[in-house]
Amino acid sequence: MANPILVLAEQLRGEISDITFEMLGVGRALASAVGAPLYAVLLGSEAAPLAAKLGKADKVFVADNPQLNLAPAATVTAVLKTVIDQSQAGLVLVGCTNVSLGIGSTLAAQTGLPLVNFCRAARADGSAIQLTSQLFGGKILSDVKLPDGRGIACLYPGAFPADDGKSDQAPPVEKLDLPVEAPKVTFKQYIEPETGDVDITKQNILVGVGRGIQSQDNVQLAEDLAQVLGGAVCASRPVIDQGWQPLSRQVGKSGMTVKPRVYFALGISGAPEHWEGMQNSLCIIAVNTDPKAPIFDGAHIGVVGDVLELLPVLTDKVKARKG
Amino acid sequence: MNLYVLLKMVPDTVEELEVAADGKSLDSEFLRFKLSEPDDHALEQALILKEKMGGKVTVVAFDAPEVDDVLFTALAKGADRAVKIPLNQASLGTVASAKVLTEFFAAAGALTSDSLLLPGSQAIDDLEGELAPLLAAALKLPYIGVVCGVTGDAGKVTVLKEFAGGLRGEFEVTLPAVLGIQSAEKPPRYVPVAKVRAVMKSAQIEEAALASPEQPIQLDIERMYKPEAAGRAQMIEGSTEEVADQLVEVLAKNSVI
Ligand SMILES: Cc1cc2nc3c(=O)[nH]c(=O)nc-3n(C[C@H](O)[C@H](O)[C@H](O)COP(=O)(O)OP(=O)(O)OC[C@H]3O[C@@H](n4cnc5c(N)ncnc54)[C@H](O)[C@@H]3O)c2cc1C
Numbered sequence: 001m002a003n004p005i006l007v008l009a010e011q012l013r014g015e016i017s018d019i020t021f022e023m024l025g026v027g028r029a030l031a032s033a034v035g036a037p038l039y040a041v042l043l044g045s046e047a048a049p050l051a052a053k054l055g056k057a058d059k060v061f062v063a064d065n066p067q068l069n070l071a072p073a074a075t076v077t078a079v080l081k082t083v084i085d086q087s088q089a090g091l092v093l094v095g096c097t098n099v100s101l102g103i104g105s106t107l108a109a110q111t112g113l114p115l116v117n118f119c120r121a122a123r124a125d126g127s128a129i130q131l132t133s134q135l136f137g138g139k140i141l142s143d144v145k146l147p148d149g150r151g152i153a154c155l156y157p158g159a160f161p162a163d164d165g166k167s168d169q170a171p172p173v174e175k176l177d178l179p180v181e182a183p184k185v186t187f188k189q190y191i192e193p194e195t196g197d198v199d200i201t202k203q204n205i206l207v208g209v210g211r212g213i214q215s216q217d218n219v220q221l222a223e224d225l226a227q228v229l230g231g232a233v234c235a236s237r238p239v240i241d242q243g244w245q246p247l248s249r250q251v252g253k254s255g256m257t258v259k260p261r262v263y264f265a266l267g268i269s270g271a272p273e274h275w276e277g278m279q280n281s282l283c284i285i286a287v288n289t290d291p292k293a294p295i296f297d298g299a300h301i302g303v304v305g306d307v308l309e310l311l312p313v314l315t316d317k318v319k320a321r322k323g
Numbered sequence: 324m325n326l327y328v329l330l331k332m333v334p335d336t337v338e339e340l341e342v343a344a345d346g347k348s349l350d351s352e353f354l355r356f357k358l359s360e361p362d363d364h365a366l367e368q369a370l371i372l373k374e375k376m377g378g379k380v381t382v383v384a385f386d387a388p389e390v391d392d393v394l395f396t397a398l399a400k401g402a403d404r405a406v407k408i409p410l411n412q413a414s415l416g417t418v419a420s421a422k423v424l425t426e427f428f429a430a431a432g433a434l435t436s437d438s439l440l441l442p443g444s445q446a447i448d449d450l451e452g453e454l455a456p457l458l459a460a461a462l463k464l465p466y467i468g469v470v471c472g473v474t475g476d477a478g479k480v481t482v483l484k485e486f487a488g489g490l491r492g493e494f495e496v497t498l499p500a501v502l503g504i505q506s507a508e509k510p511p512r513y514v515p516v517a518k519v520r521a522v523m524k525s526a527q528i529e530e531a532a533l534a535s536p537e538q539p540i541q542l543d544i545e546r547m548y549k550p551e552a553a554g555r556a557q558m559i560e561g562s563t564e565e566v567a568d569q570l571v572e573v574l575a576k577n578s579v580i
Contacts, residue, residue, distance in 0.1 A: 193489030
């Protein structure tokens with residue numbers, strides 16, 4: 001039998017994150033292909049009741065300990081190493097999320113296992129595992145092989161269907177009772193999201209602007225379009241970091257996840273961290289001067305052109321049409 | 324505070340990226356490099372900490388095209404020391420980069436009880452993992468990533484880490500430590516070209532001679548390629564007027580006007 005596949009389950013504030021089910025889904029498929037069991041490990045207070053949701057796994061290792069809530073990477077990897085040693089796990093799946101960032105790399109440094117970051121696809125090839133990684137903001141893909149199936153793969157959220165990792169059955173649970181060293185990184189408190197003037201997650205139409213909008217003044221052009229359409233402006237990270245829009249308007253990994261009827265991606269390259277937050281929009285209209293921009297790989301409608309030229313004309317035409 | 328900022332040059336993705344003849348790497352002939360964006364924020368965060376807490380900012384980078392400009396710019400912005408490691412950045416994966424930097428920081432006197440190492444949280448070519456946690460693990464220092472704010476105190480710092488949906492967490496970190504910076508609390512400052520030119524005349528970039536790692540890339544890369552055009556958008560072409568007319572039709576079809 002091949003070495004087990006181990007999923008590092010992720011929870012935030014007592015809820016299992018989608019990435020966990022996405023990893024369990026692809027983990028199950030890989031495990032079947034190589035003839036290995038699928039295990040999961042879940043940490044933190046309330047871990048025991050939450051483990052019942054991880055029925056896709058053949059067994060869940062649970063460390064129910066409040067000290068493991070948002071614990072630093074090295075504390076989490078100490079638990080992971082114990083589980084790997086006990087279970088002889090070969091492949092470890094970790095989410096490419098803000099919550100888990102750094103855990104895979106720390107584990108790689110401590111175990112010498114190879115790590116493949118930014119994975120969007122995974123297949124078994126005999127006993128080897130082949131992973132496809134998305135690099136350079138989505139412009140390049142790379143196929144990487146773990147020849148003996150051993151290693152750490154960090155998976156992008158949204159790359160694998162979550163439904164494949166859900167199950168009604170509760171899995172067998174093995175409790176871990178491990179001493180946890182006093183960490184040198186301690187969680188103090190949550191800082192709740194700023195509530196903005198508009199909730200972009202509730203909008204039918206979002207006019208998303210990226211670095212291609214070029215200046216704070218130009219954001220007004222997008223405001224004009226949003227206004228005639230009865231929607232709202234949202235933005236990619238660089239626009240927020242520049243202070244051109246408030247944090248409550250950020251879409252993506254660290255920002256909001258939105259699903260409007262129509263999402264305009266104006267001067268947005270389509271980096272995976274932005275894509276994560278708007279990929280399920282019903283109609284994505286991308287406008288970009290770069291015909292090779294990754295956003296065109298996923299958008300429904302694409303225009304190669306200058307947003308600054310297009311916006312005023314489009315706003316006028318929408319106005320005229322609405323009468 | 325003894326602040327170290329690790330600056331990394333990455334290919335500018337605004338340019339076309341071409342795969343090299345070996346099919347496993349990028350063709351360096353066509354690459355234009357720029358400072359990795361989170362690293363620029365790491366520098367800004369370090370400068371803000373220095374202004375508030377006092378101390379010294381050292382910027383450290385591997386050799387890469389344009390890197391001297393980036394190092395002089397950092398000095399012009401307020402960094403005190405610039406160190407270049409004369410090993411070609413583009414040929415090193417993150418695991419090898421972390422090994423070399425571990426040697427650098429292991430040198431006597433580099434790390435003090437008030438040291439803070441600030442790499443960017445992540446880079447667009449971090450195929451083998453992120454530098455910050457790899458370095459922290461090798462140096463046995465505390466680490467936290469996706470940091471978007473740092474306040475200093477004696478022997479510790481309080482940092483903000485981003486989660487999702489705008490939610491953040493506040494953490495306390497004992498020094499010395501490694502923080503992966505995602506965003507500084509303010510946008511990176513601008514420095515006039517004239518000032519950079521002046522610094523180029525007066526300041527020096529130090530070189531740290533370190534051994535080249537045995538295995539520059541750890542992973543077994545089978546191939547690199549551009550995404551296939553299969554799932555591409557339906558493209559609308561024409562004059563600005565024509566494009567706008569067609570977009571109005573798209574909006575009408577989606578029942579939003
Ligand atoms: C941990 C982490 C979390 C992150 N969280 C987020 C997040 O929540 N949200 C987010 O958005 N990003 C996030 N990012 C950043 C992300 O990786 C990208 O850097 C970011 O999404 C890029 O934004 P952009 O597309 O606006 O800019 P760029 O990638 O610089 O793209 C600008 C685009 O504008 C085009 N352009 C330029 N001028 C024009 C013009 N006149 N007309 C039309 N097009 C033009 C260019 O061709 C280019 O494609 C995160 C990154 C990390 C590592």
